[in-house]
Amino acid sequence: MLEKPYSFKVFGVEAIAILLxxxxxxxxxxxxxxSVKSFAELLTNTASLPTSLHWDNYSRAWEALNFPLALRNSFVxxxxxxxxxVFISSMAAYRLVRHPSRLNRVLFSLFVAAMVIPFQTIMIPMVKLFSWLSLINTIPGIVICYMGLGVSFTIFLYCGFIKSIPREIEESAVVDGCTPYGTFFRIIVPLLKPMTVTAIVLNSLWIWNDFLTPLLFLQKPGLQTIQTATNTLFGQYMKQWDLALAALVMGMIPVMVFFLCLQRFVIKGIADGAVKG
Structure with a gap:
């Protein structure tokens, strides 16, 4: 098979891709x-390469932010x-897809509609409600908050994927004596692995990098996440950019490694979920 000649059009496409x-x-x-520049050099030569490497920025940021505590909070x-x-959304999506009643169609439409509501429009009522329930400044409180905010998107992902799973697989399990819960946990859940990984990666990127929600719901110093802890380096009269950038790098590394390790599952999950979704 003859290879196509290298044309000017191909060169132009490659040049645009490299530029992007x-x-x-x-x-x-x-x-x-x-992140490895001195504070003075950072302010005067932002775009240039560092003339000397100040790795102590990382150790200073580590101590100033109590970084292990912030890292633990973000991780938990x-x-x-x-x-x-994953637990709630997978079960809800399975019910919505496999029992397409009028009520379930309305519920799915409500979940999709909730995805377009900006968080800023509901954050004040949420803070008042969580304060009334004594869930402010608690890890369970912000976890419940994230579950409520992310369930619509996660259900949407699972619904598209479950539609691509043949019903015959479940019918065979029922014939073999599987209960409805046994069918779901033994048959469906393993098949949902690509979409489960996709949902975990996408939600992790959102939760890990979120700043506004922890700022509203976790105001005690001992409960700060990486993002809110980094914000303490920016005061009214002083902005410690050298330490802040070092902290940002340390905060980026775990989630970047996590994403790079699982990106092939993300691509597969999105592609499979789009088959009939």
Whole structure:
């Protein structure tokens, strides 16, 4: 089979792709490059390469923010929220898809409609409600908050994927004596693995990087996440950019590694979920 000749059109497409890649990589260059500069050099030569590497920015940020505590809080909140979202959303989506009654269609429409409601429009009523329930400044409180905010999107993902699963598989399990719960947990849940990983990755990126929700619901210093702890470096008269950028890098690394390790499952889950979704 003859290869197509390398044309000017192909060269133009590749050049545009490289240019777009450089544009998207540029923020990472500024964050990583400036995180090892001195404060004075950072302010005067932001776009240049560092003349000397100040790795002590990381150790100073580690101590100033009590970074292990903030890392633990972010990790616990992200893990617990994902467990709740996956458990509730998968079961709800299975019921909505496999029992297409008028009520379930209305419920699915409400879940989809809830995805377009900005958080800023409901945050004040939510803070008042959670305060009344004594859930402010508690890990369970913010986990419940994230579960409520993320359940619509997660159900939407699962519904599209479950539609691509043949009903014959479940019917065979019922013939073999499986109960409805046994069919779901033994047959459906393993098949949902690509979409489950996709939901976990997407929700983790959102929860880990979220700033506004922890700022509203976790106001005690011992409950700060990485994002809210980093915000303490910006005061009225002083902004410690050198430490803040180092903290941002340390906060980015776990979620970046997590995403890179699971990105193939994300692509597969989205592609499979779009078959009949």
């Amino acid at each position: 890649a450089l544009i998207f990589i540029a923020p990472f260059y500024f964050v990583f490059g400036n 909140i992200t893990v617990l929220s994902n467990i709740g979202l």
